[in-house]
Amino acid sequence: MNKAVFLDRDGVINNFKKPVNTPQELELYPWTAKAIKKLNQSGYQVYIVTNQGGIECGYLSAKDLARIHQHLIITLKEDNAIIDDIEYCPHFKTKCECRKPNPGMILKLANKYNIDLDLSFMVGDRKSDIIAGQKAGCKTIKVGSKYPQADFSVENLAAAVDIILKVKTPISN
Structure with missing residues (x-):
């Protein structure tokens, strides 16, 4: 079984001054690529799980979001940082199992990639991210x-990665 780090997107990997509706509006934090690369080098798979209700609300299309995520992946790859996959929830008003605080996106990825959730982390900037994790x-x-309900609270993704690499996880069978 694999271990993984699930990252929320807006506010964790990129600056979230306003909703990101185009690739040009995606502004990665200066520490993002280095932090993700450290996870890659330490044997963690890295996934993004992001609520994107702007699709259901009509602010952007699934195609627009695909372009944003392609830009994100290419930008990170330039610094040898790899995102293994991205799951998003397009819903805002519709009841679903994927929109955080529901764990649907995490569970889908865990099933798809044989991830041991006991060995894994969810990193987010909102209460809904923590509850989903x-x-x-x-x-x-x-x-x-x-x-207080989170296992750890930190300033940014770089500090989160430092904790992840120090925490002893249970031994998987």
């Missing part, structure tokens, strides 16, 4: 302001 059975790291 907990429901899926991951350890959780809150970026930004503290959230």
Whole structure:
């Protein structure tokens, strides 16, 4: 079984001053590529799980989002940082199992890639990210302001990766 780090996108990997509706609006934090590369080198698979309700609301299309994510993947690859896959929830008003705080995106990726969730982490900047990670059975790291229910709270993704690489995870059978 594999171990993974699930990352929220907006506010964790990229600056989230306003919704990202075009590739040009995606502004990665300066530490993002280096942090993801460290995870890659440490044997973690890295996935993005992101709520993108702007699709259902009509602010962008699935094609627009694909272009944004392609730009993200190419930009990170230039620094030898690899995202193994991206799952997104297009819903905003529609009830679904994929929109965080539901764990649907994490569980789908875990099933698809044979991931041991006991060995994995969810890193997010919102309460809904932490709840989704907990429901899926991951350890959780809150970026930004503290959230007492998270296993850890840190300033940014770089600090989250430092914790992930120090935490002893249970031995998988």
